[in-house]
Amino acid sequence: MDIDQDKLGELLSTFVTDLGATIAAGNVVVGHRLGLYRSLADAPATAEQLARRTATDPRYVTEWLHGQAAGGYVSYDPGTGEFSLTPEQAFALADPDGPLYLPGAFVLALGSLRAESQITDAFRTGTGMGWHEHHQDVFTGCEMFFRPGYIANITSSWIPALDGVQAKLTAGGTVADVGCGHGASTVLLAQAYPKARILGSDYHQGSIDTARKRAADAGVADRARFEVASAQTFSGTGYDLVATFDCLHDMGDPVSAASHIRQALAADGTWMIVEPLAGDTLPDNLNPVGRVYYSFSTFLCVPNARSQAGGYALGAQAGEAAIRQVTEQAGFTRFRRAAETPFNLVFEARP
Numbered sequence: 001m002d003i004d005q006d007k008l009g010e011l012l013s014t015f016v017t018d019l020g021a022t023i024a025a026g027n028v029v030v031g032h033r034l035g036l037y038r039s040l041a042d043a044p045a046t047a048e049q050l051a052r053r054t055a056t057d058p059r060y061v062t063e064w065l066h067g068q069a070a071g072g073y074v075s076y077d078p079g080t081g082e083f084s085l086t087p088e089q090a091f092a093l094a095d096p097d098g099p100l101y102l103p104g105a106f107v108l109a110l111g112s113l114r115a116e117s118q119i120t121d122a123f124r125t126g127t128g129m130g131w132h133e134h135h136q137d138v139f140t141g142c143e144m145f146f147r148p149g150y151i152a153n154i155t156s157s158w159i160p161a162l163d164g165v166q167a168k169l170t171a172g173g174t175v176a177d178v179g180c181g182h183g184a185s186t187v188l189l190a191q192a193y194p195k196a197r198i199l200g201s202d203y204h205q206g207s208i209d210t211a212r213k214r215a216a217d218a219g220v221a222d223r224a225r226f227e228v229a230s231a232q233t234f235s236g237t238g239y240d241l242v243a244t245f246d247c248l249h250d251m252g253d254p255v256s257a258a259s260h261i262r263q264a265l266a267a268d269g270t271w272m273i274v275e276p277l278a279g280d281t282l283p284d285n286l287n288p289v290g291r292v293y294y295s296f297s298t299f300l301c302v303p304n305a306r307s308q309a310g311g312y313a314l315g316a317q318a319g320e321a322a323i324r325q326v327t328e329q330a331g332f333t334r335f336r337r338a339a340e341t342p343f344n345l346v347f348e349a350r351p
Ligand SMILES: C[S@@+](CC[C@H](N)C(=O)[O-])C[C@H]1O[C@@H](n2cnc3c(N)ncnc32)[C@H](O)[C@@H]1O
Pocket: 131, 132, 142, 143, 146, 178, 179, 180, 181, 182, 183, 184, 185, 201, 202, 203, 204, 207, 229, 230, 231, 232, 244, 245, 246, 247, 250, 251, 252, 304, 308
């Protein structure tokens, strides 16, 4: 075999980064669960001080800090022996309610990987694995992964980018948040538009139970209610806005979901479709963001679609053309890209 040493070196360097990231993922989740990042954000600390502050074992904390410093998630000062977070590290790692919270993504990733044996079997059999069959960390990780982006974008840029929706919701109006999961988006909408009435729905009972709790805790249960229902069966008609946040591509039958959404909308209503950022062709998506989404999609989105009737499995990198086609097949006549972020595409579809 003719081995090009430079190309092998490149592959090995990618491998070392990936292997480090894979095992470091568990360490990030440990830091999240024990409040280690939050405590470091409060003040620099030696390993002993951090262990004392977080009621943890100093030897474990020492090893954890060394790995974190090697990975660039924590800063180390050899002069003082102290560990700390820069403002950027604190911004990204220490505030679950801020506009960026990276540990949530690792909770989702590790939760997804717990299904590795079922997914390996699914490759052999072609059968599906429903969202509800995953580990609880998939549901909470998904909420933590997406919520910061929703806080940063939904009411400040995505809703204002839709034609006339902001004014309708400010004055009142009705919203259906379909496939709402733990209801992060539903609660944010209810907080931003107190006169609007919002129905969150999801086929997964466990997620809806949590969504109800989230709404009650946020004090918006009077205007955000929830039901267990699929996108093909959720209740109500005459909605000013139907929103699907990162779930259309998960469905086995997105076209029948789109048809149900169309008949549930008011004549001048709007469907806001939030989907992962993607280009229309595979080469468009052969980049780090595409890798993240395809890899999650293999464990979560495609198996969920396969577990449902309908024959579709769009995957998390469906792209604009595929989403447009779904809306057209369901009879929507107007479709446009209304907004985008480095991770999301936001479409507006109208009857
Ligand atoms: C990636 S999660 C997104 C959850 C939530 N919208 C968010 O952004 O946090 C996909 C959600 O779609 C839901 N889902 C999948 N298939 C569905 C269907 N046919 N009808 C309704 N919900 C569905 C799952 O239960 C899950 O909560």
